Amino acid sequence: MSLTISPPGSNAERSRAYNRSLVLSHIQRSGPSGRAEIARASGLSIQAVSNIIADLVADGWLREAGKRTGGRGLPSVIYAIEAGAGLAFGVEIRPDAVLCALIDLQGRVVHTGRAALSSADPDHVVPEVRALYAQAVARTRVPASRILGAGVVLPGPFGETGLSGLSTELPDWEHDDPGALLSDALGLAVTVENDANAAAMAERLVGVAxxxxxxxxxxxxxxxxxxxxxxxxxxxxxxxxxxxxxxxxxxxxxxxxxxxxxxxxxxxxxxxxxxxxxxxxxxxxxxxxxxxxxxxxxxxxxxxxxxxxxxxxxxxxxxxxxxxxxxxxxxxxxxxxxxxxxxxxxxxxxxxxxxxxxxxxxxTGRMSATLGAAALVIDQALTPSLTLPA
CATH class of the missing domain: 3.30.420.40 (ATPase, nucleotide binding domain)
Known part of the structure; x- marks a missing residue:
């Protein structure tokens, strides 16, 4: 059996953002959890975990999810992720269509959209992506401040390679920076990934993985x-x-x-x-x-x-x-x-x-890559970054 182990949290040296993500990622993987359980898994002290949880509850990222009894002492309060605290916009660009999905922190789909393409070159795709995002925001009435970012997936390979020119790839994208192009169009931070990688992450968030x-x-x-x-x-x-x-x-x-x-x-x-x-x-x-x-x-x-x-x-x-x-x-x-x-x-x-x-x-079905595009953003939001300040 393999385990995913993040480096232990630190009560002083490591950043506040890292420790917050450490707590959130534990709850996402393990389900509703108490302070002592999180402290054991993260390497943080119970007092540090209590402070982080208080901040996350105040900021709307966590909620009390009941109490757990067992052993001696009083029942412990357990905490769960507040699914609607943040949402992610996922975009899948195919040769014949653009698909989108807006999902919450638990992977629940809030909105989906689709636009047919007469051409899959950037000049045709970018306006369609912008229109789909505007439609998603208007129909769900989600405040822009709650949208964490966008994930965009395309079929590979990326860049000019010995496989370039095949019928499965998109035309005229190898010379552009898709992330920068779509970030400017949406006004969001954008993560770009190939469709297979994104679909794999969707399966981990809401599927058999x-x-x-x-x-x-x-x-x-x-x-x-x-x-x-x-x-x-x-x-x-x-x-x-x-x-x-x-x-x-x-x-x-x-x-x-x-x-x-x-x-x-x-x-x-x-x-x-x-x-x-x-x-x-x-x-x-x-x-x-x-x-x-x-x-x-x-x-x-x-x-x-x-x-x-x-x-x-x-x-x-x-x-x-x-x-x-x-x-x-x-x-x-x-x-x-x-x-x-x-x-x-x-x-x-x-x-x-x-x-x-x-x-x-x-x-995860036929929209696995679209959901995966959004899942990439959720994963980044809830996973501790290994790049820490000096």
Whole structure:
């Protein structure tokens, strides 16, 4: 079992902001907690925790959530995060649409929006993002002061690379700084991430990865990406492009092909078009899966072993607690894939003391990357920064 451990708090040397985040992150991970429990977990004194809690209650970040009895003495007051104390705006930019979500500190969705795109270049996207944000604020009547920031996710890779020019990426974004561009448009601090990493964080906030600290998330967008969370943090790579597993060579159809070419939603759509069947939405795919359309069945015959090979590599390379499949595929199809893949016995994940299945279907649905964009902001707000003042 792996644990996420933050450095202990300090009663004097470390900043007030760090210690506040330390208390908040404990309550987010562990649920409503008392002063003594937080003190033991954080390394702070009970008096320091009491002072921090008093500040957080006064500022509206924490609330009393009842009392806990047990042992000697009087029942202890327990504290929970006040979900509405802050909200985060998440934006997902796809080749054909912009999606948005406004969520609270517990991951509850307050508002969602969508705008179709005639073009995904920055000149078309930025005004749509600005309009979606204005709509979210107007419809929810949330004071701007309570919005902590915005997370923006795009398909990778970032920057000009040997993978540039592929059909899954966005046009004309490699020369711009998306964070600066969208921060100016929204008037908010903006965090930029790839869609697979963001979806992995959404799964941790409100999905099947809740309580996990090290896991691999295989994301089905247009292509296939990977978000890997290690000890509670994202593995991003030197340039933000870790996890481009769609280009991993896998055995398929008598040869070796990129995983994305045989097992992605893009590959599935191509097979369906070849049979004369259009499938533009997740609902279309759900209907065709329920009907066991022959082209979809043919895709499954190729995609299932290819994905099994990818899972085997991920397990032995990264040693995750579990591998999760999620993204823009119907839940029933994701579950079918996870149930059908033959997991190799020759894996470090094949062990008797497992607490979770080796392979799981995600629970955050088709908007996982959009929710993940907002979840990134929540994570930053509630997680102690390791960068401390001198």
């Amino acid at each position: 809740t309580g996990l600290s090290t896991y691999a998330y295989v994301y089905f967008g247009t292509g296939i990406g990977l978000g890997f969370v290690s000890n509670g943090g994202l593995l991003r790579g030197a340039f933000g492009n870790a996890g481009e597993i769609g280009h991993m060579p896998v055995p398929a159809e008598g040869g070796v092909r990129p995983l994305e070419a045989v097992a992605s939603r893009m590959a599935l759509a191509a097979r369906l078009r070849g049979s004369g069947q259009a499938a533009e939405t997740v609902d279309d795919l759900d209907r065709l899966f329920t009907a066991r359309h022959p082209a979809l069945e043919a895709w499954l015959d190729v995609a299932t072993p290819a994905l099994g090979h990818a899972v085997h590599v991920l397990e032995n390379l990264l040693d995750p607690e579990t591998v999760i499949f999620g993204g823009a595929l119907p839940p029933a199809l994701l579950q079918h894939l996870t149930d059908s893949i033959q997991l190799s016995d020759a894996s470090v994940a094949n062990r008797a003391d497992r607490q979770r299945p080796r392979l799981m279907a995600g629970a």
